Amino acid sequence: MNKYISYYRTGKALNPSEQEVTAREYVESHKGRIVGSFTEKVAKPADWPALRRAIEMAVQKDATLVIAKLDRLARNVAVTSLLLKSGVKFVCCDLPNANHLTIHIMAAVAQDESMRVRQRTRDSLAAAKARGVKLGSNRKDHWKGREHKRGWRQAVAASVAKRRERAAESYKFLLPEIKARRERGETLPEIIEWLNSTGHTTTVGKPFTQTALWRIIERYLGKEYLGNNIRKFAKTDV
Numbered sequence: 556m557n558k559y560i561s562y563y564r565t566g567k568a569l570n571p572s573e574q575e576v577t578a579r580e581y582v583e584s585h586k587g588r589i590v591g592s593f594t595e596k597v598a599k600p601a602d603w604p605a606l607r608r609a610i611e612m613a614v615q616k617d618a619t620l621v622i623a624k625l626d627r628l629a630r631n632v633a634v635t636s637l638l639l640k641s642g643v644k645f646v647c648c649d650l651p652n653a654n655h656l657t658i659h660i661m662a663a664v665a666q667d668e669s670m671r672v673r674q675r676t677r678d679s680l681a682a683a684k685a686r687g688v689k690l691g692s693n694r695k696d697h698w699k700g701r702e703h704k705r706g707w708r709q710a711v712a713a714s715v716a717k718r719r720e721r722a723a724e725s726y727k728f729l730l731p732e733i734k735a736r737r738e739r740g741e742t743l744p745e746i747i748e749w750l751n752s753t754g755h756t757t758t759v760g761k762p763f764t765q766t767a768l769w770r771i772i773e774r775y776l777g778k779e780y781l782g783n784n785i786r787k788f789a790k791t792d793v
Contacts, residue, residue, distance in 0.1 A: 557587035558618035562609045564595040564628075574623030577648045581621060590616060603634060610641045620645040625653060632666050723775060725758050730775055733768075737780045743768055 559582045563574040571594055582589055593609040613620040620638075625647035628634045635658050638645055647653045653661075684690060729750075736746050743765050750763045757767050772780045 557582075557585060558590045558616055559587050559621045560591040560593070560609050560613040560616070560618050561589050561621045561623065562593050562595070562606060563623050565597065569624060569626075578621045578623040581646070581648050587619075589621070590618060603637065606634065606637060610637060610643050613643045613645075614641060618644075622647045624648065625650045632663065635661075719774070722758050722771075726771055726775060729755065730771075733772065734776055734780065737772070737776075 559578075561575070561578040561582075563569075563571045563578070565571055575592075579589065591609070591612045593605040593612075595603065595605040609620055612618070620643050622628070622645060626649065638658065639655055680690060689695065733746060736749070741749075747763050747765060747768055750768070755763065757763060761767075769781065
């Protein structure tokens with residue numbers, strides 16, 4: 556049975572789960588099995604650590620490296636150099652005809668075109684500036700209606716305020732129940748267990764943790780609802 560090492564990437568348009576399905580279907584169709592798997596945690600890492608480890612394992616185990624989604628990697632000379640210098644056997648699920656020769660040519664052409672595009676852009680901007688055209692935020696009315704975002708400090712503050720406003724809106728239906736449970740003397744872990752067991756998630760879709768709940772209570776209910784003092788108040792009120 557043929558051995559394969561799978562390699563996935565994360566990113567805005569890169570879903571590791573979909574890549575896993577793609578790689579598994581390819582391997583099964585070729586009557587093989589995946590003996591190792593690596594995922595690159597960022598879209599453009601500095602030295603591609605996961606890819607390096609995947610190549611090393613593929614060479615050690617005499618396995619074929621399965622790249623679930625080649626995509627823009629084909630335009631990266633550093634990546635293609637890793638593949639070519641290692642001599643590893645590889646296959647790209649989204650570009651099955653790619654090989655040691657074609658992938659090198661693709662990367663060289665893409666890199667040359669990228670440099671030409673950047674230079675053309677610089678030349679066009681320089682020519683426009685020479686004609687007196689205002690560029691970027693210097694353009695007339697660029698900040699109209701968005702004056703509060705002018706400057707990075709204002710932009711950051713406005714962004715933080717907007718995120719907190721959205722979070723408050725998302726949690727507002729939970730806050731009365733959280734408040735009532737704290738007043739009854741329930742601990743944070745007990746409230747977290749209730750939140751997660753009933754299917755509630757944070758604004759980013761993750762399960763509640765003690766840190767997340769602590770921040771919500773501190774921001775929207777007040778510090779008096781943190782710590783053990785609530786339990787004492789609840790007993791006193793009774």
